[in-house]
Amino acid sequence: MSLLYRQTRRYSQAQLSFDSDPMAESDPLIDRLRIEDAQRHSETSRGAWPWVLGGVLLALLAGLAWYWLAAPEAIEVATVQPQRETVDGPAASVSVLDASGYVVARRQATVAAEVTGKLAEVLIEEGMRVEQGQVLARLDDATEQAQLALTQARLQAAQSALQEIQVQLDDARRSLDRQRELRDRELASQSDLDRAETEVRALEARLASGRDQVEVARRQVALQTQLVEELTVRAPFAGVVVARAAQAGEMVSPISAGGGFTRTGIGTIVDMDSLEIEVDVNESFIDRVRTGQRVTAVLDAYPDWSIPAAVNTVVPAADRQKATVRVRVAFLERDPRILPEMGISVRFLDDQAMDRKTTDGSEAAESPGPVLTVPSAALFEMASRQNIWRIVDGRLERRAVSVGARRGDRAVILAGLSEADRLVADASQDGLAEGMKVRQPD
Numbered sequence: 001m002s003l004l005y006r007q008t009r010r011y012s013q014a015q016l017s018f019d020s021d022p023m024a025e026s027d028p029l030i031d032r033l034r035i036e037d038a039q040r041h042s043e044t045s046r047g048a049w050p051w052v053l054g055g056v057l058l059a060l061l062a063g064l065a066w067y068w069l070a071a072p073e074a075i076e077v078a079t080v081q082p083q084r085e086t087v088d089g090p091a092a093s094v095s096v097l098d099a100s101g102y103v104v105a106r107r108q109a110t111v112a113a114e115v116t117g118k119l120a121e122v123l124i125e126e127g128m129r130v131e132q133g134q135v136l137a138r139l140d141d142a143t144e145q146a147q148l149a150l151t152q153a154r155l156q157a158a159q160s161a162l163q164e165i166q167v168q169l170d171d172a173r174r175s176l177d178r179q180r181e182l183r184d185r186e187l188a189s190q191s192d193l194d195r196a197e198t199e200v201r202a203l204e205a206r207l208a209s210g211r212d213q214v215e216v217a218r219r220q221v222a223l224q225t226q227l228v229e230e231l232t233v234r235a236p237f238a239g240v241v242v243a244r245a246a247q248a249g250e251m252v253s254p255i256s257a258g259g260g261f262t263r264t265g266i267g268t269i270v271d272m273d274s275l276e277i278e279v280d281v282n283e284s285f286i287d288r289v290r291t292g293q294r295v296t297a298v299l300d301a302y303p304d305w306s307i308p309a310a311v312n313t314v315v316p317a318a319d320r321q322k323a324t325v326r327v328r329v330a331f332l333e334r335d336p337r338i339l340p341e342m343g344i345s346v347r348f349l350d351d352q353a354m355d356r357k358t359t360d361g362s363e364a365a366e367s368p369g370p371v372l373t374v375p376s377a378a379l380f381e382m383a384s385r386q387n388i389w390r391i392v393d394g395r396l397e398r399r400a401v402s403v404g405a406r407r408g409d410r411a412v413i414l415a416g417l418s419e420a421d422r423l424v425a426d427a428s429q430d431g432l433a434e435g436m437k438v439r440q441p442d
Contacts (some may be wrong), residue, residue: 074437078425079391082372082417083410095296095347095403095414096288098386101279101329103299103342107237107271110245112264113139114230116253124244124267130235137266139231139252148224155217162210169203176200233266242340243268270340276312277329279346283318286325289348290314295329300343303376303409308332309346347403372417373410379403380427388417389424389432396424396436 117139124136176196182188246252246263253264277297281289295309312330319326329346331338379386379401386403389396404412417423424432 074394074439075429075431076441077389077391077429077432077438079422079440080375080378080425081422082374082413082419084419085371085373085410096350097281097285097348098345098381098403099279099281099327099348100343100345101277101327103275103338103340103344104278105270105272105274105340106276107239107274108268108340109236110243110265110268111136111233111236112254112266113137113233113252114254115139115227116251117141117231119246119248119250119252119266121248122244122246122266124241126241126244128241129239130241130269131238132235134235135232136235137233137246139233141228141231144224144228144231148221148228151217151220151224155214155221158210158214158217162207162214165203165207165210169200169207172196172200172203235269237269237271239269239271241267242270272336272338273334275331275334275338275340277309277331277344277346279327279329280319280322280324281327283323283325286314286327289327294349296347296349297329297331298345298347299338300345302337305337307335307338311348371404372413372419374413374417374423375425376409376411377426377428378423379411386411387427389427390417391422391424391438394437394439396432396434396438398434 120138120140122137124130130136176193176199179188179193179196183190183193244267246266250263252266255264277295289311291311291314293311295311297307297309299305299307309329309331311327313328315326315328317326318324374388378388380389381387382398385400387398387400390399391397399416401416402414404414424438
């Protein structure tokens with residue numbers, strides 16, 4: 001390196017002396033040390049290639065490291081496979097729409113007093129069955145009873161006065177008859193006869209007035225009797241008491257008077273024979289529902305119990321906020337286990353698939369056959385359809401399925417799965433998404 005430096009320096013000095021002396025001749029030693037421009041660029045290019053190649057390799061390694069570190073880890077999920085079971089008749093029927101709703105009562109009343117007053121006694125408890133007209137509670141009626149007694153006394157006084165006037169009238173009529181006889185024999189003057197006639201007419205008028213007063217007193221008694229009756233609260237219809245809202249000694253009123261210290265209701269009665277199902281159906285699928293369509297209902301509290309039902313009414317109005325249409329479904333069987341406000345799932349059945357006829361026109365019975373079932377926990381609802389998470393090559397794939405009846409903690413799958421499919425056992429697990437990598441527990 002030092003030799004090259006000395007030669008280069010010597011060359012520079014010689015070049016300077018050569019440039020300063022244009023007449024100087026070329027020195028062969030100096031000519032050997034001269035570096036041409038093409039040679040200089042060639043050596044520089046050959047030295048840059050290793051650095052470029054090394055930079056590319058480093059960038060590739062950095063990208064692989066970032067992908068390895070940033071790639072999401074596979075989520076651990078428990079898996080199940082569909083099982084083939086034999087299911088009878090309605091369980092294997094085709095569902096055109098699944099929905100959820102609540103049990104409601106078409107006939108329900110919160111019973112209150114007709115007047116404001118203090119409760120003297122409450123005769124109901126939750127769960128009690130009552131008949132129409134049965135006494136549920138009584139208000140303090142001491143004042144009203146006193147008023148009733150007063151009106152009854154006035155009626156009695158009016159009736160007594162009427163009897164007195166009737167006696168006087170009878171006597172006046174006898175006197176008039178005597179005066180007429182005396183006048184016919186010219187033993188009495190005309191003025192005496194006129195006075196007798198006037199007294200009779202006056203008593204007849206008093207008698208009519210007395211009768212009116214008796215009628216007024218009688219109506220006052222009837223009105224006060226009605227007021228006393230209003231202090232007794234009776235059941236408007238037969239049903240079951242589901243709530244008791246007041247106690248003896250509390251003030252009650254038919255209107256909200258007195259703020260929070262006055263009750264507006266005594267209890268709530270429900271007619272259990274009027275229970276039905278209310279379901280909000282997305283308006284995009286309302287064409288699958290019609291009046292009279294058969295329905296299978298399953299209470300959330302009794303998942304093993306399928307209740308036959310039918311569509312009663314499709315309410316002809318939509319909710320613009322929720323984009324749904326309310327559907328009323330009637331129970332075809334009554335049972336004391338069905339209670340108001342219970343959550344319930346309904347399956348609207350395909351009547352054409354159920355109403356298969358034989359050649360002689362009789363109803364063809366549903367024949368039992370093997371169907372696929374999966375745990376109910378593997379199903380989840382999206383876009384008004386039942387879906388499952390299917391595992392394909394270690395990744396999640398969402399698939400819509402057609403669900404039949406539920407049997408305990410398992411659901412019948414009518415279409416969309418095969419027996420070899422592998423599914424996520426719990427579809428409600430957090431973090432599941434389409435295309436996500438999953439793995440089974442060790």
